[in-house]
Amino acid sequence: MAQANAPGTISAPSCPADGAVKLTMLLTVAVLLLMMAFGLTMRMAQGALIQIDPTIFYRLMTAHGIGMVGIAGMSGSAIMWYFLSRHVSLAGWVFWIHLGLFVVGVVAILGSIFIGGYAGAWTFLFPLPAISGGVWDVGAAATYLIGVILVGVGFLVYLVEVGRAVIERYGNFANALGWPLLFSGKQDDVPPPTVIAAAAIVVFNGISTVVGAAVLIISLINLYLPSFTLDALLAKNMIYFFGHVFINASIYMAVIAVYEIVPEYTQQQWKVSRSFVASWNAVVFLVMAVYTHHLFQDGVMPAWALVMGQIISYASGIPLLVITTFSLLTYLYRSGIRWDLASALLVTGIFGWSIGAVPAIIDGMISVNNIMHNTQWVPGHFHLYLLLGQVALTLGFSAWLTRTGVHASLSGWNARGFTIYLLGGMGFAIVFLVSGASSIPRRWATHLPEWHLQDQVGSLFALAAILGVGIIVLPITKRLVLSMRG
């Protein structure tokens, strides 16, 4: 059902569960700021600018990790849902269930961390949830796992509905992934980029969610029946397979915003070429096969799996990232684009995604990983990837969703906020990378005095990033609230 537009916003085609999508973006903005505040607190504590108990530090670290992964996934799913509904018929109530399960799951997770004291990191690596050394009890760990399971069930429902709708329209996944075009060079009903991306995401994220559900239930049983143990290496493989695919899917879902919104600015439709189809099909395999690059420190892993992780780390960034980035630059070149906040953020998102992959590829080499894995190099990589990639895409989508009728160029507070966010985000991630190159460890609550300078500079950039995002999201939040009331 189309919704009336609030004063000051322009008429955008409605999507099924339009209200839920807007509510998700509102929730995203709030959670992002909260998680950034948690991050700043941790950096300030490491830099001895404030004093917090290490127990609190690890609770914040756990909340920051799961909060960012969760909200990145949720906002990505909202973006994909919004644009996919332009091409296939989705049932709106499914997204409400997805959002409802997410909220209930988040409440359980926050309760387990800040009331129950769970601080075993978002990765819940077996057997850590069960062995807390008295820091948290079994109930807290179980509540955390149940919270993650609820979020996972919501995603499964969402993915099944997306898959159903895509198959309903295109007959099967082979058509939706453009296989006829890929293998024979022609297809009668070529799916748009959004459908190809959605089909690919359903395949790999669906598999990862099923694997994640299994390891979560197993961990839950182990909490109450410790004699039922799981091979720790197998558990780590399952968890990292799930975690790696899930967080990457959150970026892939958000990239759809670029395929759908940028053509509005450049007046050129995003074309589906064979190379585009090939790149998305390659990603289906590569994103699942590359997860072993998280396990280079596990010397008991089969050698072939680690070698595969290294080789695919080189390859996984190339197809989709290069094709998308190159296409974007081609579309932008001489397009006469008029920059506004939304377009600037979307292009920044692709920039952050692209450069964020570089430290990952470097760390994806076994010889480098042996030195860098437990340093701040790794948070440097994923903060580039997320803070300047996924978050920028999400903010860009939100800015576009709540755009006003009058074309607003990138000026005034928008431009200031964007610049502060960009500089703050870049600086923050670069300080992490420099610290990593200096062998400063990650995940340590207390730092040596020799490391404090980097931590303090990092805190300054973190503050700038929060300020920038705050300036950007203030008018967006206002327009989202108005739009929902309308």
Added chain:
Amino acid sequence: MTERLAFYAAVLILVTVSSSPVRLLLEQSLVSHLLIQMPALVLCGWTIARRHRDAINRGRESFNVGGATGLSFALIVFSFWMLPRSVDGSVQNPLYEFAKFVTLPFAGASLALSWPKLPPLAIGILKCNLVSMMLVLSWIYTTSPSRLCNSYLRDEQDMLGQIVAVLAIGLGCLFGGSLFCGTTTIVRRKSATPIGSGGRE
């Protein structure tokens, strides 16, 4: 014709697996008990009910709207027979044994009557859940520090767990593969709205 043949084959199999020699033979091993006899009972119930689906449904549509009642019944029965205590009981207690031979075919029948009525979303979630929980079940059987069923040996339990893991992966590939070729049951729904027309709230 095929459905008729399947019906008679199902009746024949039901009688065969219920007869003492075959029943005892299958119940000698945990693997054949859980992976041959029990699925055979469900499959027979499914096949027999499918043959008479229209006659059974006639006048009773309101009893099984959307397949919810039948699915709930089937899931409760399956959950009961998944418990090691129930499996033990069925080889030690004639009452349990009788209940197994009655409830499992009925569960299969109710699933056959409900499956076509289930929304595609429910079918997709059921399939995903089946694969995921089979993996969990496999882990439980292989890692349990003691025998779960008193009537069976530990090594049979291990073997069952390993076979269930292989079946879970096989089923996952089958379900996933079917989405890539031809049209699946998910497609049997009203057509999509035209491109660009938005959706429905």
